[in-house]
Amino acid sequence: MKDGGFENKKELENSKNQSKSSKFYIKSDDFALAIAKVAVAQVCESVGFQSFQHSALEALSDIIVWYIYNLGKTSNFNANLAGRVEANVFDVIQGLEELESGLGFAGASDVNRCVANLGIVRDIVHFFGDGGDITFAYEVPWFPVVKEWKRIGSFWEKGEDPHGEHIPSWLPAFPDPDTYATQSSVGNGTMSASNEVKNGRVERKIERPLLNFQQQFAHNGNEGGSSHVGGGKG
Amino acid sequence: MNHNPQSSDGKQDDDSALSDFLASLMDYAPTIPDELVEHYLAKSGFQCPDVRLIRLVAVATQKFVAEVASDALQHCKARQAAVVKDKREKQQKDKRLILTMDDLSKSLREYGVNVKHQEYFADSPSTGIDPASREE
Numbered sequence: 001m002k003d004g005g006f007e008n009k010k011e012l013e014n015s016k017n018q019s020k021s022s023k024f025y026i027k028s029d030d031f032a033l034a035i036a037k038v039a040v041a042q043v044c045e046s047v048g049f050q051s052f053q054h055s056a057l058e059a060l061s062d063i064i065v066w067y068i069y070n071l072g073k074t075s076n077f078n079a080n081l082a083g084r085v086e087a088n089v090f091d092v093i094q095g096l097e098e099l100e101s102g103l104g105f106a107g108a109s110d111v112n113r114c115v116a117n118l119g120i121v122r123d124i125v126h127f128f129g130d131g132g133d134i135t136f137a138y139e140v141p142w143f144p145v146v147k148e149w150k151r152i153g154s155f156w157e158k159g160e161d162p163h164g165e166h167i168p169s170w171l172p173a174f175p176d177p178d179t180y181a182t183q184s185s186v187g188n189g190t191m192s193a194s195n196e197v198k199n200g201r202v203e204r205k206i207e208r209p210l211l212n213f214q215q216q217f218a219h220n221g222n223e224g225g226s227s228h229v230g231g232g233k234g
Numbered sequence: 235m236n237h238n239p240q241s242s243d244g245k246q247d248d249d250s251a252l253s254d255f256l257a258s259l260m261d262y263a264p265t266i267p268d269e270l271v272e273h274y275l276a277k278s279g280f281q282c283p284d285v286r287l288i289r290l291v292a293v294a295t296q297k298f299v300a301e302v303a304s305d306a307l308q309h310c311k312a313r314q315a316a317v318v319k320d321k322r323e324k325q326q327k328d329k330r331l332i333l334t335m336d337d338l339s340k341s342l343r344e345y346g347v348n349v350k351h352q353e354y355f356a357d358s359p360s361t362g363i364d365p366a367s368r369e370e
Contacts (some may be wrong), residue, residue, distance in 0.1 A: 036266075039270065048301040051330060052333035069286075070278070086281050089252065127297045128264075
């Protein structure tokens with residue numbers, strides 16, 4: 001589908017620059033939202049649209065994400081209400097009932113109805129039967145990807161001796177002394193230029209492994225923090 | 235699903251219709267991929283090992299999108315028909331159907347979703363005010 005929302009090329013370039021600058025503001029959901037946008041665009045194309053405004057597509061994909069989330073929340077609530085942890089098809093159908101209750105559906109007023117004969121289910125069955133089979137345009141990998149936790153290793157695992165009796169051997173080992181060595185090499189006005197240059201180079205040499213250590217620590221820390229996103233799958 | 239041995243034929247038909255439908259879901263994948271649906275369902279706390287339920291949610295979502303999009307399409311076509319009446323020459327140009335925020339907000343309003351698009355964005359609070367009052 002082509003983008004027909006921009007009147008001239010300049011606006012298009014401005015918007016591209018804008019999207020480049022917004023790259024630094026990365027939400028954790030960007031990948032999923034992008035997939036949702038593609039799926040929504042494909043469905044709109046099948047309905048008959050030939051192009052779209054960016055804002056309209058973003059709004060609709062946001063709403064779709066909200067719809068799925070809300071349906072899951074409602075189904076989970078219905079399952080918990082029945083004393084179950086895992087939801088079943090009737091919980092989902094009841095959740096659909098709640099979401100569509102603004103419009104109404106056939107069979108709602110009938111007390112003795114079977115939930116499977118509701119208008120909602122019949123509508124879905126008809127929709128699925130009528131609509132053509134549109135496959136998603138891309139192959140979607142499983143996400144979020146959970147990286148392996150790189151463990152630092154305890155004193156005992158590394159075969160090192162803890163520095164004192166007060167430190168148990170099952171605690172993580174201290175990092176190498178190189179990474180946190182501090183040489184006092186602060187330049188002041190009385191030092192000569194060559195000394196300053198030398199000290200600058202030494203500082204940089206020390207700072208690099210320290211930086212690497214900090215990055216590694218933050219990296220491992222983030223891995224531990226982000227693994228909870230994919231923790232739902234057991 | 236519960237199979238009540240004392241259920242009437244009607245109920246058994248309904249149950250079988252539902253189970254047949256769920257089985258058919260596995261043959262034809264909906265447009266919205268399973269991974270996306272599972273991601274958001276996991277976020278909301280929905281737990282189910284059955285893939286057919288994921289597909290059911292995906293199909294329901296796809297139906298919702300299709301309904302909203304077709305309503306927006308009706309609004310778009312109605313607007314174009316009103317314009318084309320006056321200008322027959324531009325009919326060829328206006329054949330492109332574009333999904334706009336206007337049509338989308340109109341069709342979403344019927345589903346209880348209020349979406350309002352900003353008309354314009356002002357640079358500062360004093361934009362658009364008379365120069366005389368702005369100096370004050």
